[in-house]
Amino acid sequence: MNGMAAPLKVGRMQAGPDEETILENWLAALPQGGGAGKLHLRHLATPLGPLLAGATEAGVVLLEFADPARLRRQGAALRRHFREAWVAADHPMLRRLEAELADYFAGRRRQFEVPLVFPGTPLQQALWQALTEIPWGERRSYEQMAAQLGVPAAVRAVGTCNGLNRLAILVPCHRLVNKDGRGLGGYGGGLWRKRRLLELEGSPPRGRPNVTPSPAGGRGLE
Numbered sequence: 691m692n693g694m695a696a697p698l699k700v701g702r703m704q705a706g707p708d709e710e711t712i713l714e715n716w717l718a719a720l721p722q723g724g725g726a727g728k729l730h731l732r733h734l735a736t737p738l739g740p741l742l743a744g745a746t747e748a749g750v751v752l753l754e755f756a757d758p759a760r761l762r763r764q765g766a767a768l769r770r771h772f773r774e775a776w777v778a779a780d781h782p783m784l785r786r787l788e789a790e791l792a793d794y795f796a797g798r799r800r801q802f803e804v805p806l807v808f809p810g811t812p813l814q815q816a817l818w819q820a821l822t823e824i825p826w827g828e829r830r831s832y833e834q835m836a837a838q839l840g841v842p843a844a845v846r847a848v849g850t851c852n853g854l855n856r857l858a859i860l861v862p863c864h865r866l867v868n869k870d871g872r873g874l875g876g877y878g879g880g881l882w883r884k885r886r887l888l889e890l891e892g893s894p895p896r897g898r899p900n901v902t903p904s905p906a907g908g909r910g911l912e
Contacts, residue, residue: 709739709756716742716761717778729774730781734788737795738883741858745783746774749805753787753857755879764856771809791859795890800826802860813839814851821855824865827892831869853878864888 713733720731729751731744742761744752751772754764786804793799808818816839824830830838836848855863858879864887868875877884888894 712756712758712761713740713742720776720778727774728779729768729772729776730779730784731776732778732780732784734784734791736791738879738886741791743784743787744768744776745781745787746772746807747783749807750783750787750857750860751807753860755858755883757878760878767854767856787860794859797890800891804860806857806860808855808857808861810854811851813841813844813847814854817848817851818855818857818861821852821861821863821865824862829865829867829888829893832866832875833869835866849875859887862887865891865893 710733717731717733729744729746731742731752733740733756734743738755740756742752742754742756743750752764752768754760783804790799790802790804794802806822808815810818817835820835820838832845832849832852833842835852836842836845839848841847849866852863852866853876855861858864864877864884866875867873874881874884885894
C-alpha cells in the first residue's frame with residue numbers, strides 16, 4: 691500500500707446515465723471467449739463512472755471512460771498495435787486492476803503496480819512514461835513536461851500526445867495542467883473528472899474552474 695488519502699466523495703454521480711449502455715453495446719459487438727493470445731475487455735465500475743478496461747497477458751493496454759468518439763479513436767489505435775483477437779471476457783490482469791482502482795478511489799493507494807503496456811511513437815512513449823513518474827499529489831505544466839522531455843518548443847505536440855493516452859488514471863494525464871496553475875487544460879473524460887481526480891490526490895485546482903483549451907487545441911483532449 692502506498693500511503694493514505696481521503697477517499698473520493700462522489701455525491702451525486704455526474705456520469706451520464708447511458709455510459710453503462712455505451713460500454714455494454716461496445717463489448718457486445720466483440721466475440722465471446724478467453725484464453726491466451728487474446729485482448730480481454732470488460733467495463734469496471736468506479737465512483738467517476740464506468741471505464742472500459744483492456745488487458746493482454748503482458749499487462750493493461752486500455753482504460754478509458756465511456757465516450758463514443760474516444761472509444762472509436764482508441765479502438766483504432768489498439769488495432770494498429772495489437773494483433774490479438776479481442777474478446778469481452780474477464781482476465782486476472784483486469785481483476786488486479788479493479789482491486790487497485792478500488793484502493794485508489796478509497797484513498798489507500800498512491801501508485802499503481804499493475805503492468806502497463808503503451809506502444810506509440812517515441813515522443814508518446816517518453817511522455818507517457820514521464821507521466822507515470824509525476825508523484826501523487828503533484829502537477830506539471832505542459833511547458834514543464836516539454837522541457838523535461840528535451841523538446842521545449844514542442845508544447846503543442848506534448849499536449850497532443852497527452853490527449854492520445856489510452857490509460858486514464860494509470861498514466862496520470864490529469865496531472866498536466868496549464869502553467870499558471872489555474873487553468874485545467876483539457877481532459878477527455880470531462881473536466882469535472884479531472885478536477886475530482888486532482889482533489890482526491892490532494893492537489894485541487896486553484897481559483898475558479900477554468901476551461902482554457904489545452905496546448906493540443908480544443909477542449910477535453912487529454
